Amino acid sequence: TWPLPEGRIEAFLQSCDRVLVLEEGEPLLEGSVRALAQKCGCKARIDGKDETLTVLGEYSTTLVLRRVADYLDCPCPVKASSPVVRELPVRPPNLCAGCSHRAVYYAVRHTFGDDAYYSSDIGCYTLGMLPPLRMADFLVCMGSSVSAGSGFARASGKPVVAFIGDSTFFHSGMTGLANAVFNKHDILVVILDNGTTAMTGHQPNPGMLQDILGEEAMHLDIESVVRGLGVTECVKVRSYNLKALHSALEDMRDKKGVRVIIAEEPCVLYARRRLKKAAAQVAYVAEQGADAQRCLEELACPAFYRNGEDVAVDENLCTGCMVCLQVAPKAFKARKRA
Ligand code: SF4
Ligand code: SF4
Structure with missing residues (x-):
């Protein structure tokens, strides 16, 4: 829908007497379609936001059915109080099958157990908060896992493992790491590098080789950034290699200061859809x-x-x-x- 396919919309408008625009959030498309209709002299009546379909919230099937029935002046097949689906199976938020974060969390839980605090951040990896992984004792806001984790380590004197994804690290995790080094905090940071911004749909981030148009990008190397910020204890492992993970975690557990493990493995959905890599x-x-x-x-x-x-x-x-x-x-x- 964006950039606006003006030719197609104009042709569509010319074939209609009335047009109903259904879009969540602000009436961006509705306003653009009105402007286009005026520009091309189209006489179709354009409707959109009203007291039923507002700028707030999400449009459920029931809500849209009600609005369309009203628009077409026909009875609505769904009564106001009747639930569309009566019973749904309980399905807690979960990491995908084969997600590399699960392997890392399994190894961390087996190395630290309940003896550490786990500081989480915003990304798919927050989904590791529920049992049996239980890898998110607290989460403050985007990029906070390192800074909040440093504070918890200072206040509690207990080991703290902070998790942050590659895109969140570039977004707002680097500042926390710089401060942790400067203030001589005692924290183990695990950077979960799955090579993309998985949670919101695989958008590019500065660590990726290609930009949004698929062109070569000036990507940043996470290890160089980490070392550039003054971290001397930094190691890279493959997330699916449990033996290497255990050994890196045990090694870092016995050290002091700011330590970083970069756990690399592409998000399985990204690997399959974009990199065309699927295990045989x-x-x-x-x-x-x-x-x-x-x-x-x-x-x-x-x-x-x-x-x-x-x-x-x-x-x-x-x-x-x-x-x-x-x-x-x-x-x-x-x-x-x-
Ligand atoms: S191979 Fe991976 S995805 Fe398949 S069942 Fe085992 S853990 Fe799950
Ligand atoms: S989308 Fe990718 S990173 Fe997110 S849970 Fe699924 S496999 Fe893991």
């Missing part, structure tokens, strides 16, 4: 028992499901990250995707 293998349960149950309960990948007493993997959801094979090597094996 999927996981399956080769041996039922305590290990498979433990993996289901502790890693809790959404591709797992219970089949009676057994644990099973939904092949349609499994992305082939192979993290469950590292958590429970006897229980899970890989096979070629059908």
Whole structure:
């Protein structure tokens, strides 16, 4: 819808007597369509925002049905009080199957347990707040994980692990890191670098190789920025490599001062849709028992499901990250995707 396809809208307007613009938020399209109609001398009547469809909130199906029925002067098929769907299954917010953040959170929980405070930030990784991962004890605002985490470490004397994504780090995390170095704080910062701005739809950020038009960009290297801000203890790991993650976490746990782990792995949705990379293998349960149950309960990948007493993997959801094979090597094996 933007830039406005003026030719198509004009042709459409010329074929109508009345036009109803349905858009959430401010009447941007409505105003532009009115201006275009006036410019091209179109006589169609244009309606949009009114007392039913306001600039506030989201437009539910019921709300739009009511407005369209009213507009067409016909009975509305949905009564004001009747719910469209009576019962929905409970579905808590969750990281995608195969999300690299889950692997990092699993490794952090196994290294620090309940002995640390976990400072979170704004991004997909906030979804790790619920059990069993429980990786967000507090979240103040965008870019605050390092600065708020530094304060918690100073006030409590307990270990603090702060999580921040690559785009949030560039947006407003670098200042907190500079201050943490300057003030000699004691904090472990885990930069979850999934190579994109996943939460809001894969928009470019300064760490990416391409800009929004797909052209080569002057991207910033996170490790160079971190070291440039004065951090000397900085290591890079692949998020899907649990052994390397554990070893980096244990090493950093025993150190003092500002330490940074950069955990790299592209967001699986971004890898599949934009980078055209999809794993050729999927996981399956080769041996039922305590290990498979433990993996289901502790890693809790959404591709797992219970089949009676057994644990099973939904092949349609499994992305082939192979993290469950590292958590429970006897229980899970890989096979070629059908
Ligand atoms: S969109 Fe990407 S980063 Fe976000 S939860 Fe899904 S896999 Fe993880
Ligand atoms: S390989 Fe295992 S952890 Fe990864 S998506 Fe598949 S079932 Fe989930």
